Amino acid sequence: MFCPECKTMMISSGGQLKCRKCGYIRKIEAADQMKTQKMRTENEITIVDDEDDKIKTMPTIQIKCPKCENNLAIWWLRQLRAADESEVRFFRCTECNHTWRQYD
Incomplete structure (x- = not known):
């Protein structure tokens, strides 16, 4: 209030x-009484697994796969180390699904 x-x-x-x-x-x-929100139980939460759809929407780059030598991969960034250090760039081949990383 x-x-x-x-x-x-x-x-x-x-x-x-x-x-x-x-x-x-x-x-x-x-009318001033606090309103409490009902907590959801695990049975009420539906988890949607859209891993295949996510791959289709991720950015791609032309880079050679070290395993199959395909020239197209999806990529993403992750902060694995301290916040003041650069992010790690991950790549996944669109053909063989091999995943590798590149440090800056």
């Missing part, structure tokens, strides 16, 4: 809502 006078968030104390900034006070009413 926010203070109607200064628009600061009010705190509850002793059955009242108090504004820390301007000192406005009023009693807590039934």
